[in-house]
Amino acid sequence: MENKDTDEVEKLKTKFISAWHNVKYSWVLKSKTYFSRNSPVFLLGKCYHFKAEDAESPLESSSSNETLDGDLITGNVEAFRMDFASRVWLTYREEFPALRGSALTSDCGWGCTLRSGQMMLAQGLLLHFLGRDWTWSEALNLQPLDTESWTSSAARKLVASFEASLQGERPPGTDPLPLSQGRAQEADVHLREVYHRAVVSWLGDSPTAQLGVHRLVEHGRSSGKQAGDWYGPAVVAHILRKAVEEATDPELRGITVYVAQDCTVYCADVIDSHGERNQRPDAGTHAGNRAVIILIPVRLGGEKTNPEYFNFVKGILSLEYCVGIIGGKPKQAYYFVGFQDDSLIYMDPHYCQSFVDVSTSDFSLESYHCPSPKKMPFSKMDPSCTIGFYSRSVQDFEKISEELAKVLRPSAKEKYPAFTFMKGHGQDYDLPGPPALERKEKPFLAESRRAGATAGDFVLL
Template sequence: MPGQTHTFQTDRSVVEKLKTKFLSAWHNVKYSWALKSKTSFSRNSPVFLLGKCYHFRAEDEHCPTESDSTEPCAAPPATGGGVEAFRRDFASRLWLTYREEFPALPGSSLTSDCGWGCMLRAGQMMLAQALVLHFLGRDWTWLEALALQPLDTETWTVTAAKRLVASLEASLQGEKPTDPGPPLRALGAQGGAEEADTHLREVYHRTLVSWLGDAPQAPLGIHRLVELGLSSGKQAGDWYGPAVVAHILRKAVEEATDPGLAGITAYVSQDCTVYSADVIDCHRPWVSGATGHDLVPDSRAVIILVPVRLGGEKINPEYFNFVKGILSLEYCIGIIGGKPKQACYFVGFQDDSLIYMDPHYCQSFVDVSTGHFPLQSYHCPSPKKIPFSRMDPSCTIGFYSRNVQDYEIISQELSKVLQPSAREKYPAFTFMQGHRRDYNLSAALTPEKREWPFIRDPRTTAATSGDFVLL
């Protein structure tokens, strides 16, 4: 009967909605436990964060000089200060995490990326750091960074439990629940001679976050990344590997139509090789039919993404110093990879531990199209650490190059960091002059050389783009 069919469909719809709300609430409880409020740091060893060096000694002691640290650096790292300076710097980095209750993702009915979108979020964080360098510079810090409340496990888990009850009650009453959330600190009014500059920087800050927002119109948001992933055979709900995400990020930046992103593009290395002429071409765009100098930037910045594999099933300890050297460079925008089954964004290190930002925390959707949306949930006050030995060998390394002159310096400095150790015969990746098309790697490869992890047959690149997808 038509009436019975309609009733059945209505009941099924109600069940699906309740199921979705239960799953969403469970994700909130599950991922609320993922963050710890405190991470231990040594006061006797330097801490490196995306090219800056910090030391947690007493305030009356001097920060370390180049001779105080034995970490491998191509150039002396910038000294950033002590504990407070580190906290401000870390909390100023943009933090992209799981979200829920955003518009449905392309090709699906999913309104959350909980449980599967961690690598996409890590990629967004790397992209965000490149945009911060491009628009604000490495020394930029957010004025509210030190005002962020610690992510206390008990407090946030109780909040998640309250949301569970509110969600179920609203489902039964047919109402949309309100998110109590943590109290937000009111932004203080700025004054003084630097007010205009401060305001401009905050405008850039908000603009960057809006580009990464969870909305279909955001050029670098998760909806856009999922849409681009469809062409690589990835669906919303699938796990993404660091190499696949690198190519998705490249497409997102290249195809962004927002005028503010016209001055930056992205390049992904092939076969663990960065071809210098290709990068320089990215810096110097040529557009057919352009009639005015104002139509195209004279020089674009380039985000260089290098998918690599640092070992077999586990990371090779010989690469530990290489990773330290990479993260000691200011133009490094971090590493996306993770630990087995969990992607994260590596931003620094201390001794034999990596410092990272964790996307495994479910937060509510924020409408970034409004003029004064809250920024607090896009910044994390709590760094996390894991031993180098737990780092998954499959990862993508990122760099930011502002112009051709910068790239020449970067390639020279990286060549020093890339020098292989006595026991590890091959570098993690290489630089080659010329264009990729100038080399026919497959013609001269012997069967033994085809097994080298940093050389792949160009004819099978499309088929092997997922070789790094292990997370």
């Protein structure tokens, strides 16, 4: 009994330490995120509308699901929340195995761009293995994150949680979903959950995780980056490419990453990436049919994002093959996944959570999914970002390039598109190779922190 009490005390201690890290690294909690009932909400190519017939119960399913413009999917609040919460959420972690060559066992304060890049990569992998319509069955059962400031009242809640755990109590939740009918359907559900766990495990926080922070930091060394440095969106794009290229898991051989050069996508290079040239010898059945995640580092203005690009960003996030944007505020990276009116919807990596051992077969998935979205005005968006797309085949890429040509048409005031498509290979234009990566930045740990947003519930106006 004494050992059990000691374990519970250690768990409580861990909770308090995590709470302190969340204050220190700008996860200062505020109450709500507000969404309008009267404007559509776009989330990675899907469109939802919150205007419910029953105004007194805005969080319940509406009785109608209309279609806007024929190809936009509309839904209610519950459908939006389930879609958002099904996206993989990667945040700061602590107490993971030390990063090679350092004593760091946490990426708190410096790893937010890496985490945002991981989230974008995770979305590409979800599209690849599960498709855009996949949602996690437990998404709506997630417990909302605390929406109070870390005051004495929040501390009391932690103590109450600790006491409840000693008494064997469990937080109330909905009953498990009923088993699928039929063996075929049950097998399909099981397979989808296997892929869901596989994606999360590849992004885990251990040296053996194929796409985890340990591997990303190692790949960053060739770009002059060390653990504890700040990573810019363009640097992370190249790190992700290296990580996927050198991954050894057989399931990852059917996908690769292409990074645009100098805001230019060279079509022949992307087609080659799909597998027609430079095929890896061990690609097996995926030969000639690899999917490609296309990453395009861009700069949307000078010191601040040019407002002329706001509609461009909206157009990008409205496309079903978009896997999001690595962006954020200056020195504070977010993963942008959608928008409503003049606000971006994002997932925030600035939340310190405890290490999870993803090598076990039954590791908890709850901390890898965010229950509530956050919003940020377009006007606060840092101009430096990396845009991502998923292309399943050469035919998909041809369709993507045609559709993007419409989105890329510059406005009357902004004469130049954010990026361009060029025929041929990059080498045909005598390019010296990948552009120089961003200069080394100071880590967050050396900077004063501003209060940031958090994941709380959202409110309809």
